Structures are given as C-alpha cells and as structure tokens.
Amino acid sequence: MRDFLPADKARRERVLAVIRSRYRVHGFDEIETPVLEDYDRLHAGIGGDNEKLAFNVLKRGLDADAVRAAADDQARLSDLGLRYDLTVPLARFYATHRAELPSVFRSIQIAPVWRAERPQKGRYRQFVQCDIDVIGDASARAEAELIAATLDTLDALGLEGAMVRINDRRALDAMLDVFGFAPPERPGVLITIDKLDKIGADGVEAELRERGATASAVDAFAAFLRRPQTLEYRPYGEGQIRKALPAGVPDEVIAHLVGIGEAMAAARPVDPIPGVPLVFDPFLVRGMGYYTGTIFELAHPSVSYSLGGGGRYDGMIGRFLGQDVPAVGFSIGFERIVDLLGDAAQADTPAIVLVHDRDVPVAELLAHKAALVAAGSRVRLEQRPKNLKALLERAAADGYTAFAAVAAGVNPAALEVRPLD
Amino acid sequence: MRDFLPADKARRERVLAVIRSRYRVHGFDEIETPVLEDYDRLHAGIGGDNEKLAFNVLKRGLDADAVRAAADDQARLSDLGLRYDLTVPLARFYATHRAELPSVFRSIQIAPVWRAERPQKGRYRQFVQCDIDVIGDASARAEAELIAATLDTLDALGLEGAMVRINDRRALDAMLDVFGFAPPERPGVLITIDKLDKIGADGVEAELRERGATASAVDAFAAFLRRPQTLEYRPYGEGQIRKALPAGVPDEVIAHLVGIGEAMAAARPVDPIPGVPLVFDPFLVRGMGYYTGTIFELAHPSVSYSLGGGGRYDGMIGRFLGQDVPAVGFSIGFERIVDLLGDAAQADTPAIVLVHDRDVPVAELLAHKAALVAAGSRVRLEQRPKNLKALLERAAADGYTAFAAVAAGVNPAALEVRPLD
Numbered sequence: 130m131r132d133f134l135p136a137d138k139a140r141r142e143r144v145l146a147v148i149r150s151r152y153r154v155h156g157f158d159e160i161e162t163p164v165l166e167d168y169d170r171l172h173a174g175i176g177g178d179n180e181k182l183a184f185n186v187l188k189r190g191l192d193a194d195a196v197r198a199a200a201d202d203q204a205r206l207s208d209l210g211l212r213y214d215l216t217v218p219l220a221r222f223y224a225t226h227r228a229e230l231p232s233v234f235r236s237i238q239i240a241p242v243w244r245a246e247r248p249q250k251g252r253y254r255q256f257v258q259c260d261i262d263v264i265g266d267a268s269a270r271a272e273a274e275l276i277a278a279t280l281d282t283l284d285a286l287g288l289e290g291a292m293v294r295i296n297d298r299r300a301l302d303a304m305l306d307v308f309g310f311a312p313p314e315r316p317g318v319l320i321t322i323d324k325l326d327k328i329g330a331d332g333v334e335a336e337l338r339e340r341g342a343t344a345s346a347v348d349a350f351a352a353f354l355r356r357p358q359t360l361e362y363r364p365y366g367e368g369q370i371r372k373a374l375p376a377g378v379p380d381e382v383i384a385h386l387v388g389i390g391e392a393m394a395a396a397r398p399v400d401p402i403p404g405v406p407l408v409f410d411p412f413l414v415r416g417m418g419y420y421t422g423t424i425f426e427l428a429h430p431s432v433s434y435s436l437g438g439g440g441r442y443d444g445m446i447g448r449f450l451g452q453d454v455p456a457v458g459f460s461i462g463f464e465r466i467v468d469l470l471g472d473a474a475q476a477d478t479p480a481i482v483l484v485h486d487r488d489v490p491v492a493e494l495l496a497h498k499a500a501l502v503a504a505g506s507r508v509r510l511e512q513r514p515k516n517l518k519a520l521l522e523r524a525a526a527d528g529y530t531a532f533a534a535v536a537a538g539v540n541p542a543a544l545e546v547r548p549l550d
Numbered sequence: 551m552r553d554f555l556p557a558d559k560a561r562r563e564r565v566l567a568v569i570r571s572r573y574r575v576h577g578f579d580e581i582e583t584p585v586l587e588d589y590d591r592l593h594a595g596i597g598g599d600n601e602k603l604a605f606n607v608l609k610r611g612l613d614a615d616a617v618r619a620a621a622d623d624q625a626r627l628s629d630l631g632l633r634y635d636l637t638v639p640l641a642r643f644y645a646t647h648r649a650e651l652p653s654v655f656r657s658i659q660i661a662p663v664w665r666a667e668r669p670q671k672g673r674y675r676q677f678v679q680c681d682i683d684v685i686g687d688a689s690a691r692a693e694a695e696l697i698a699a700t701l702d703t704l705d706a707l708g709l710e711g712a713m714v715r716i717n718d719r720r721a722l723d724a725m726l727d728v729f730g731f732a733p734p735e736r737p738g739v740l741i742t743i744d745k746l747d748k749i750g751a752d753g754v755e756a757e758l759r760e761r762g763a764t765a766s767a768v769d770a771f772a773a774f775l776r777r778p779q780t781l782e783y784r785p786y787g788e789g790q791i792r793k794a795l796p797a798g799v800p801d802e803v804i805a806h807l808v809g810i811g812e813a814m815a816a817a818r819p820v821d822p823i824p825g826v827p828l829v830f831d832p833f834l835v836r837g838m839g840y841y842t843g844t845i846f847e848l849a850h851p852s853v854s855y856s857l858g859g860g861g862r863y864d865g866m867i868g869r870f871l872g873q874d875v876p877a878v879g880f881s882i883g884f885e886r887i888v889d890l891l892g893d894a895a896q897a898d899t900p901a902i903v904l905v906h907d908r909d910v911p912v913a914e915l916l917a918h919k920a921a922l923v924a925a926g927s928r929v930r931l932e933q934r935p936k937n938l939k940a941l942l943e944r945a946a947a948d949g950y951t952a953f954a955a956v957a958a959g960v961n962p963a964a965l966e967v968r969p970l971d
Contacts, residue, residue, distance in 0.1 A: 130584035130586060131584065132581070132582070132583050132584070132643055132646065132647065133581060133582040133583075134581060134647060134650060134651075135579035135580065135581060138579075138580045138581050138582050139579070139580065141582075142570070142580065146567075149563070153928055154899065154923055154927070154928045154929070155919075155923060155928075155929065156919075156928065156929050156930035156931060158556035158559075158560070158948065159556065159559045159560065159563065160553070160554060160555060160556060160559050161553070161554040161559050161562075162553050162554075163551035163552065163553070163675075163676050164585070164662070164664075164676065165551060165605070165664070165675075165676070184586070184607050184608075184610075184630070185607065185608045186605050186606065186607055186608065186632075187605075187606045187607065187608045187624070187627055187628050189605075189666055191624065193621040193622050193624075194621075196617060196618075196620065196621040196624065196627070197617075197618050197621045199617065200614040200615075200617040200618045200621075201614050203608070203612065203614075203617065206608055206617070206627065207608050209605070211607075222553055225553065226553065226555060229555060230555075231930075231932070231941075231944060231945075231948075232932075232935065233931075233932065233933070235930070241585070243585075243586070245610055254584075254586075255584050255585065255586070268912060269912050270912045270915060270916070270931065273912060273916050274916070274919075274931070277916060277919075277920065281923070388912055388913075391911075391912065391913040392912040392913045392915070392916040393916070394913065395913035395914065395916045395917035395920065396916035396917065396919065396920045397920070398917070398920060478575065490812075491689060491690050491691045491694060491809055491812070491813040492809075492812040492813045492815065492816035493816065494691060494813070495691070495694050495695070495698060495813040495814070495816045495817035496816035496817065496819070498576075498577075498695075498698075498817065499698065499816065499817045499818070499819060502575055502576060502702070506575070507574055507575045507576075507577065508575070508576065508577050509577035509652075509656070510577060510654075510691065510695070511652070511653075511654065512653075512654070514653065520652075523652060524652075527579065527652075
C-alpha cells in the first residue's frame with residue numbers, strides 16, 4: 130500500500146478526471162458501492178483466485194468463547210471483507226437496484242480494490258480499478274460501445290494508437306473440442322495456452338504434454354499453432370477470423386465477432402491507425418473463470434504489457450438475481466496508465482508563490498492572497514527562508530509557475546509577479 | 551453503508567470537484583493514504599472514542615492454535631484496520647514524508663472513513679471526510695487560511711453566508727480555572743458545557759451539580775453563563791472577546807483569536823455579510839480530546855446543525871515524529887453538504903438520448919453516436935420500448951436534455967435532435 134504525495138496525487142486526479150468525463154460522454158453513468166461487502170458474497174466462488182486474496186474484517190462483539198469456537202473455521206471470525214474487484218459488487222448492486230436502472234445499464238466504477246498480495250515490484254495491495262460495464266444487452270452493440278469509449282479515453286489521455294485484441298470463449302471451447310481435448314482437461318489446457326506470448330508454441334506444446342493432455346489433441350493443436358497464417362491477423366473481418374480458426378466454430382460466434390468489427394469501423398471513422406482498431410487473436414484466453422463469450426485485451430504500441438481487458442460474463446448476474454442477464458465489462462489498468470503517462474498533461478490554473486518577510490502582518494498576507502485567488506490564481510504563502518532558491522525549486526516541482534516577494538505595507542495592486550523558471 | 555445510484559453519484563462528484571478545486575486554489579495540495587493503517591497506530595489512544603468504532607482486519611495466515619491463543623486478547627487477531635478519521639493517517643504521513651514536504655505543509659484529504667456505528671438515521675458506517683490541514687505554522691495565518699478556503703468553497707457551492715464559531719481550548723481551560731473547577735473534574739465539565747446549545751443554561755447548571763462538580767465553581771460559572779451580554783457576540787474583535795470571557799484568560803490567547811479576525815477581515819473584503827464572518831463563542835467545546843488551541847465550527851443560516859469544524863492539535867504529530875510540530879485542521883461535513891445542496895448545480899454537457907428501432911444495424915448506431923460525441927455531446931443509446939414516455943422521463947431524470955429517433959439508413963448529418971422537456 131502506498132502514500133501519494135502531492136505531485137503524484139495531482140497526476141492521478143488529472144487522469145481520473147479525463148477517464149470519468151470521457152466514459153460519461155459515451156453514455157455510461159457512474160455508481161459507487163461500499164468497499165466492504167458481505168463475507169459470504171466475496172467467497173461465493175465467483176471471484177476466482179482473488180477470493181483467496183481478500184482482506185476479511187474481524188466480526189465485532191465476539192467473546193473469547195466465540196473466538197475459540199471459530200478456531201477451526203476462520204470464516205466464522207469474519208462477516209465482512211474488502212472487495213477484491215468491482216465486478217462482484219456490480220452484480221450485487223444490479224440485483225439490488227435493477228428496478229431503478231435503465232433496461233440497458235451502462236455503469237462506470239472508478240474505485241480502489243484490495244488484494245493481500247505478497248509485496249513485489251509493481252503489485253500493490255490497494256489499487257484503483259476503472260471499469261465500465263454494459264448490463265442487459267446481448268448484442269455486439271455492447272462490446273462496440275465499451276471498446277469505442279475505452280479507445281476514446283486513451284486518445285484523450287494522449288495514448289493514441291491503442292488496439293484491442295479480441296477473442297471469444299465459445300470459439301476457444303469449440304477449438305478445444307475440434308482438436309479432441311476432453312472436457313475435464315480443458316481448463317488446464319487454457320491455462321497453458323494463456324502463456325503462448327511468454328513461452329511460445331514450443332513451450333505450449335511441451336507443457337500440454339507434461340500435463341498429460343490427450344496426445345492426439347496436442348498433436349493437432351501444435352500443428353495448428355504453427356501454421357504460418359496465424360501470425361498475421363489483420364485486417365479484421367470475417368475472412369481473417371475464419372482463416373485464424375479451425376473449422377467447427379459456430380457461425381453465431383463468428384457473426385458476433387464480425388459485428389463488433391463493423392460497429393467499431395463506424396465508431397472510429399477517423400481512427401489514427403487506418404482500419405478497425407481490433408486484432409482477432411484465437412489464442413487469447415484471459416484468466417477469470419466467469420467469462421462466457423467475447424474476451425478482449427487492450428494493447429498499446431509503446432508497451433509490451435496489456436493496459437486493460439475484459440469480457441462477457443453472462444452468467445454472473447444470475448447468481449445474485451436468480452435470472453440471467455447478459456453483461457460485458459472492460460477494465461482499464463489505471464495504475465499502469467498513470468505510470469506510462471508520467472508528468473505529461475500538467476495543464477493547470479496559474480499558480481503563484483508569495484514569499485513574505487517575517488514581519489508582514491497576517492492580515493496583509495491574507496489580503497494579497499485573496500486578491501490573487503479572486504483573479505483566478507492558485508496561491509501558496511511561504512515565509513522567506515535562508516535558501517530562497519531551494520524553496521522556488523520545490524514550488525516549481527509542485528506546479529507553481531510564478532512568484533512575488535511581499536514586504537510589509539505593499540498594496541496588493543502593486544505586487545510584482547514574476548515567472549518561475 | 552450505502553450504494554450510490556447514478557444521479558446521487560453524479561451529484562457527489564460535482565460537489566467534490568468544486569471542493570477539490572477551491573481548496574487547491576488556496577494553496578492546499580491533495581495527498582492520499584491507504585485506507586488500511588496498522589492496528590497499533592489506530593489504537594494508540596489518539597483517536598478518542600472513534601478508536602472503539604474501528605473495523606479491524608483479520609490477520610492472515612493464523613492457524614487454529616494462534617486463533618485459540620488470541621481468544622482472550624482479540625487485538626492479536628488483527629494487524630490492520632480501516633481508518634476512522636483522516637487526522638491520525640495525516641500525522642503518520644507527515645512523520646514519514648516530512649523531508650519531501652514544504653516547511654509549512656497545507657494538505658487536502660478527500661476520502662472515505664469507516665466507523666462501526668449502530669445503524670441510525672443520518673449515521674453511516676462509510677462516509678466521506680473533506681479535511682484541510684496546515685502543519686508547521688503556529689501563527690494565526692494558519693487558521694485564517696483554513697477558514698478563508700472553507701468559506702470560499704461554500705460560496706462556490708452556492709452556500710453563501712456561512713459563519714465560523716470560534717473559541718480556544720486554552721481560553722476554556724483558563725475559564726474553568728478562574729471559576730475554580732479542579733483539574734480532574736474539568737474533562738467532565740467540558741462534556742456538559744458542550745451541551746449548552748441543546749439543554750440551555752439551566753440544564754448545564756443542573757448537570758454540573760449532578761456530576762458533583764465543585765459547588766462554588768458551579769455557582770460562579772452559572773452566574774457567568776446567565777450574564778445578558780453573552781448572548782451577543784458580534785462584532786468580532788478584541789473588545790467583544792474580552793467582554794465574553796471572565797478576567798484571567800492569558801493575553802496571548804486573546805491576541806491569537808484577534809489576529810485570526812483581522813486576517814479574515816482582510817481575506818474577505820467583499821463578504822456577503824458585512825463584517826468578519828466569525829463569531830466568538832466562549833462555550834464552544836468540540837469533542838475530540840486532541841485539540842490544544844483554537845477550535846471552530848462551521849454554521850450556515852439555513853440549518854441548525856454544524857457543517858464542519860476543526861481546531862489546533864499541536865501535540866499529535868509529535869506522537870509519531872518525536873518532535874512537536876504545530877498543526878491545525880478544518881473538516882467540512884461532506885455528507886451534510888451534499889444533502890443540503892440537493893439537485894442544485896446540475897450544469898453539464900449537452901446530453902442526447904438516441905432512441906432506435908430494433909432493426910437499425912449496430913454499425914449505424916455507433917456511427918450516429920460517434921458523430922454526436924465528436925460534436926461534444928454525452929450520448930445514450932436506447933432501443934425503442936413500448937412506453938417511450940417512461941424512457942424519456944427516466945433519461946431526463948438522469949440529466950439528459952435532448953433526444954433523437956434513429957431509423958435504419960439515416961445519415962448522421964440528417965438526424966433531428968429535439969429538446970426533452
């Protein structure tokens with residue numbers, strides 16, 4: 130967990146304001162849920178591996194006997210926990226408030242989540258997630274709106290040229306079926322395929338054999354993986370998608386993927402990269418077990434890692450509502466994007482440091498400050514130190530752009546403001 | 551704990567944006583600390599009664615024996631807890647990062663805190679606090695900057711006419727000393743005086759006698775309380791402050807209070823209420839035990855309850871740093887202010903609902919949306935329902951101001967947008 134000092138915090142808030150405003154323009158509406166959810170809901174088997182990383186809150190009012198009685202079943206020590214993602218709370222929120230929401234509900238959630246990760250570089254125990262979700266729309270319109278809003282947001286942040294890698298869990302399932310992997314071995318096979326970027330085709334083949342997956346299926350899949358044409362997925366369209374898949378993937382799955390591409394072409398008429406900003410990737414897996422259809426990942430040419438991702442999870446709302454409702458979400462990696470942007474986009478109001486002598490009466494200082502604030506500036510008062518240079522350098526690092534020296538008895542209108550440089 | 555639906559969340563974010571921006575203009579810088587702090591720090595006796603309301607997080611990796619061993623000392627079951635205020639984390643933050651901060655550090659913290667309150671109307675277990683603090687300035691400049699920034703923020707929210715009731719813990723101490731209350735009985739006496747607004751002078755006198763406070767002291771205090779001139783505290787200035795206090799309050803305390811008034815007069819040259827927006831109240835107490843000097847409360851003519859408050863806590867930073875540093879903070883009651891503002895200040899970008907027939911291709915829909923978004927509108931797509939009127943009413947409630955009906959094959963440029971009313 131981290132403290133954020135003023136420069137970091139200001140940068141984070143600037144990025145959040147852009148994200149919030151662009152998502153909103155695309156017709157998404159922000160909601161907020163409490164950071165604490167019921168223990169049972171957080172541990173209902175929906176959150177996958179993240180459930181094990183939940184911080185659980187000690188139940189209040191337990192006496193010593195109750196603690197002793199719970200020693201062998203620690204779940205009884207806790208009734209609440211900190212959310213480890215924003216998807217489980219969203220499903221709970223939607224089930225609770227459905228009657229008050231539009232029939233197609235487009236939500237924004239920008240909020241911290243907590244995971245009890247082991248400390249390691251780039252992994253934090255508290256971090257911000259930025260999710261948009263469309264609930265109640267089974268059509269490709271939902272995916273296209275999510276992807277268009279996300280790419281527009283990246284453009285607004287100065288990260289033009291982002292692309293979305295896309296696949297469908299049903300295409301993956303059909304592929305594994307075509308090659309002859311038995312249903313029980315498929316989850317393990319998917320975990321291995323998910324490593325293709327890292328370990329390559331040879332690594333995937335070796336690991337599938339190590340797993341003891343059906344040998345004939347591994348043979349067929351390894352041959353498919355090494356076909357030369359799978360290296361070139363663009364342009365995005367029905368022809369490419371069919372070429373990248375083995376025969377046997379249902380037409381409706383392909384039609385859904387094609388529909389997303391057509392909508393994206395319409396939504397991005399002046400896309401910086403000519404053509405649709407989508408890449409069909411038949412080997413994209415995504416870790417979470419709850420995905421049921423389209424899955425996608427956000428890529429940017431400046432980095433090798435993903436900047437976000439998401440997918441369809443048509444089954445999850447039903448767990449809370451008792452009735453299936455289609456749902457699809459896209460989460461951008463806020464922490465990664467903030468790191469990537471660095472100090473770009475420092476635009477701000479004019480900011481003036483007033484350096485005053487020790488003997489200037491407080492009332493005069495406040496009059497100077499009030500006059501400059503009323504004129505639209507951001508103002509910081511500083512008593513003149515021995516080392517003025519160091520003070521001005523710090524102020525410049527904090528985003529201040531000008532300074533003025535204040536002596537006693539000076540009329541605010543006569544104050545001489547000079548640029549900091 | 552509460553869910554916030556889109557209209558509520560949008561209202562909260564609008565208010566937060568104003569608060570954040572006005573505080574910033576006054577030279578305060580936002581920081582952020584993790585919501586989880588060490589258990590020991592949260593329970594170090596600094597947080598007063600709030601410590602008892604902390605949510606504590608179950609330590610991870612305890613085995614059954616460790617749980618049994620901790621049954622009689624549940625503090626051992628927990629190593630982290632959710633913060634119950636923003637002041638304890640700020641003191642910890644300052645002690646950690648002092649070398650990286652300006653010599654006078656003006657912080658903004660806008661963040662949720664958690665208290666395990668019993669459910670009751672208007673009390674929430676998760677709520678947002680908005681604090682500004684000045685660390686490292688013992689002069690009246692600090693109080694004046696806090697009060698000026700707070701009143702400016704309320705003005706910007708449309709809550710002009712706010713006032714600050716002000717007192718000093720040292721004046722209270724001197725007063726109790728003058729009347730002859732013994733030091734051990736003073737904390738209880740203050741708790742009773744704090745109820746003056748609610749139970750009146752008779753109630754306070756009766757409760758002090760019930761407490762068994764020194765009888766001669768109660769006699770003298772009760773007579774003082776009933777002096778007619780204590781009912782009129784304005785105009786704010788040295789004469790009034792002296793008149794409102796018994797003889798014997800140290801001159802330096804009065805000079806500090808007078809200095810704040812002079813600075814505020816300079817900081818608010820065009821105050822909507824003529825004169826200084828301060829009321830000296832010799833019976834203002836404020837609950838928290840950590841206050842050491844000035845204390846204040848924010849009042850607004852439209853409501854009988856306080857909209858915020860704060861004070862000096864010069865001793866607290868020393869608890870973490872091992873060296874005393876002057877500190878003073880002002881917290882505004884965000885939840886109360888949001889409730890008070892209601893739906894005021896709905897200003898927003900133009901917002902258009904596109905109602906489309908079922909047969910309009912997704913690509914055409916996305917093209918319409920992209921064109922309107924590019925032109926600066928917020929856009930929501932809705933499939934035409936049986937009851938169009940209900941849909942448009944809901945959209946208007948969500949802040950949408952216009953709509954257009956979309957049929958298949960219409961050129962985006964030819965779309966007819968009509969106002970919603």
